Amino acid sequence: MRVLALLDGTLADPEAPLMRADDLSVTRGDGIFETILVVARDAREMGPHLDRLERSGALLDIPTPPRAVWERAAQAVIDAWPWETDREMALKLVCSRGVDGGDGTPTGFAMGSPVGPDTLRKRRDGLVAVTLDRGFAPDLKERAPWLLLSAKTLSYAVNMAALREAERRGADEVIFTATDGSVLEGPTSAVVLARGKTLITPPPSTGILPGTTQGALFRAAEKAGWETKVEPFDQAELRTADGVWMTSSVRLVTPVHTLDGTPIKADPELHRELTGLYESLY
Numbered sequence: 001m002r003v004l005a006l007l008d009g010t011l012a013d014p015e016a017p018l019m020r021a022d023d024l025s026v027t028r029g030d031g032i033f034e035t036i037l038v039v040a041r042d043a044r045e046m047g048p049h050l051d052r053l054e055r056s057g058a059l060l061d062i063p064t065p066p067r068a069v070w071e072r073a074a075q076a077v078i079d080a081w082p083w084e085t086d087r088e089m090a091l092k093l094v095c096s097r098g099v100d101g102g103d104g105t106p107t108g109f110a111m112g113s114p115v116g117p118d119t120l121r122k123r124r125d126g127l128v129a130v131t132l133d134r135g136f137a138p139d140l141k142e143r144a145p146w147l148l149l150s151a152k153t154l155s156y157a158v159n160m161a162a163l164r165e166a167e168r169r170g171a172d173e174v175i176f177t178a179t180d181g182s183v184l185e186g187p188t189s190a191v192v193l194a195r196g197k198t199l200i201t202p203p204p205s206t207g208i209l210p211g212t213t214q215g216a217l218f219r220a221a222e223k224a225g226w227e228t229k230v231e232p233f234d235q236a237e238l239r240t241a242d243g244v245w246m247t248s249s250v251r252l253v254t255p256v257h258t259l260d261g262t263p264i265k266a267d268p269e270l271h272r273e274l275t276g277l278y279e280s281l282y
C-alpha cells in the first residue's frame, strides 16, 4: 500500500514510473528528503521536518519549493491514506535537483507507506547495535562544508551498507563513531543516552543530523524536569550509561539492549518513562 502525490497536490499511481532516467536524483543521488511519521492524520514534527528540508536545500543550493507546496502534497497523501485500516504512515518528502541539463527546476513528490514489520519489531524488542567507524573527525563539517555532512541528502548508499554490515555481524543497528572515538549517530537515527536524570545527544556540529524525534523527546523531558545536554561523548560512555536509545521519526524512541555483543543497561521502566514523555506531546 502506497499513496503518492505530486508537488501540485494531485495524486499519482505509485506503481507507475515517475522520474525521468536523467533526473539527477536517479543518476547522482543529488537531492534531499525527509521522512515524517503520521499517526491518525497527525503529521508529527512537521515544522521541524520542513525546517530541516529547507536547511538541506540551502546546503545543496537546491531551490527547495516553498513550504506550502510540501504541505499541500503531504495533505493530499494524508487525505488519501486508509486510516481506518492503518493508523500509522511513514510520509516521505523527496526533492531532487531536477533533470540533467534542465532549467534547474527541482522535481519532487510526497509518498506515504506503511510502517514496516521490521521497524515494528525493533520498536517492540529493542536493538542489538554495533559501533562502526564513520571515518571522519568531529571537526570535518566545519573544515569541509562541501561534504554536506549535516544535510539529509538522498545519497544514503553508505548508510544502507553500514546497516548490511551490522546484519552480517548479527546486529540490527549501527552506532557510528568519529575518528576520535566519539559517538555520532545511526545511519537513520540519532543516539541518546541517559545518565541519572540527564539526557545527552551529540551536537550537530560533529556532522550529524539534528534529529526531530530527539528534539521532541528533549522538549518533553525538559518540561518533566529532566536536564538535557547536546554535547560530545565517547563511545565508552555507551557502556556506563543508564540507558541508550536510537531515535527517529518512524522508529520512535527505541532502546539498545546489546552493544558490540555485550548486554548494556536497558531498564524497561526508564524506557516506558521516556516513551511516555515523547508520546505526551501528541
Ligand SMILES: Cc1ncc(COP(=O)(O)O)c(C=O)c1O
Pocket: 035, 185, 186, 187, 188, 189, 190, 208, 209, 210, 211, 212, 213, 214, 247, 248, 249, 250
Ligand atoms: C542520519 C540520520 N540521523 C538522524 C535521524 C533521525 O532524525 P528524525 O528523528 O528527524 O527522524 C535520521 C532519520 O532518518 C537520519 O537519517
